[in-house]
Amino acid sequence: MVRAHNFNAGPSALPLDVLKKAQEELIDFKGTGMSVMELSHRSKEFEDVLADAKDRLKKLMEIPDTHEILFLQGGASLQFSMLPMNFLQEGKVGAYVVTGSWSKKALKEAKNFGETVVVASTEDDSFTHIPEVTVNTLPENTGYLHITTNNTIYGTQWQDFPDFGDVPVFADMSSDILSKKVDVSKFAVIYGGAQKNLGPSGVTIVILRKDLLNQQNSGLPTMLDYTTHIKANSLFNTPPTFGIYMLSLVLEWVEQNGGVEGIQKRNEEKAALLYDLMDEFPEFYTPHAQKDSRSLMNVTFTMPNEELTKDFLQKAKAEGFIGLNGHRSIGGCRASIYNAVPIETCQALAEFMKAYREAHLQSVK
CATH class of the missing domain: 3.90.1150.10 (Aspartate Aminotransferase, domain 1)
Known part of the structure; x- marks a missing residue:
């Protein structure tokens, strides 16, 4: 077998060692006589998989105890709506840095839930660079700042992250999460789909600072309320079990490399x-x-x-x-x-x- 030189933008390449291990365990996962895809998400076996994935991600990214780790569904695209639905409060504005197509889509969804403002954009320059943004760029009534750390279509990436003071920073890291060292404590929310650096498509990672829940909006649909998933340890409904298992294997591969x-x-x-x-x-x-x-x-x-x-x-x-x-x-x-x-x-x-x-x-x- 000759492996392709895979440059797909997502779903993207997976480590060959991970694919081989998944192949070995596909029919009989750790002596259960079942595939991971057949395990109950309420079983001890799968709870161990989930715990392993969380522990590995926490250690690799040095995620502080101030933050929760969630494994959700709906991709980053659902987070475009879910974040402002939960945290864009009346009298506050959601501040957006527009650096490409995905940040434009995030902005579009936020407008459905409250007031927004574009604090910087490089659209007039065909999105060829990341704009300079500081805390002084932001309106006084900024509720949060949203950025997209890597722009897959245009090939631009934030090289570092300024200090935005007390303003909560929400970062879509779908395409560069775990690709380089990041100080997680600088962010109120980090989120992203798994299908580029963390595993197959179907799992969405959300790393959320716990104190944000003190300023959460009320009257939220159950499935779109972060508290629902925190209380249930990402098991409120059936999660993408195989995707979480694969993510755990990818994290193990990162540790080994x-x-x-x-x-x-x-x-x-x-x-x-x-x-x-x-x-x-x-x-x-x-x-x-x-x-x-x-x-x-x-x-x-x-x-x-x-x-x-x-x-x-x-x-x-x-x-x-x-x-x-x-x-x-x-x-x-x-x-x-x-x-x-x-x-x-x-x-x-x-x-x-x-x-x-x-x-x-x-x-x-």
Whole structure:
């Protein structure tokens, strides 16, 4: 079997070791005579899986006791509504930094529940960079600040996070959670879908500071109330049991590969392979993101014309490089190099890109 060079933006690559372990345990999980997919979510066996996933995530991300960890469903898209529904209070505004399509969607949903304000946006610059935002940028009546830490479509990423004082910061980290060291205590809420760095699709991670519940709105639907899921330990209704199991295996793999520090170092090396090549040949491979905002997770670039882009993508696919098409909304090319993408896969892509350019220049001579 030959594994594809998988650059899909999500669902994305999973570690081969994780897939092999899941394969081994698929029919008989730890002597139960059942698959994890067949276990009752109320069983001791699954409660152990859930506890293991929470413990590993807490240790890896150094999540303080001030925060709860929830495993929910509905993706980050449901959190776009659930957060303002719970925490956007009358007389306060939800402040949004708009850095791409997903932050625009989060803003759109928040408008259904109260007053919002865009405190910074890079839309006029085609979302090529992360704007400068400080606590002084925010209105006095800011209830919370919402940011999207990595923008998959445009290939931009927050490199660091300013101190916003007492303002609760809500961060959509769907596409870069666990990819680098983050001080969780700076955030009131961190959330994201699992399908890029943490496991298969179907699980949504929410890391929520407990004191937020003191300012929670009333009259909430049961399933959209964070308190419901905190009290039930994410087991109020049937959770995505197999997804949580896979997430636990991915976290174990991260531990075995140097923890978050080891993963970050490897991610930086992978990204450098591609960005260095593009900086060497900027007239042929042009990065979308400005240097100070380049993503370690999504390397986006354009080529001299659409015809050449189409040919590049066709030839790349024939060589086993999957998922290099840019998002349908902007075109171009995108290599999503999440945690589980091996460095060898990035090396192979860099070599292919260099060879493709040389072959093209020879053909037009």
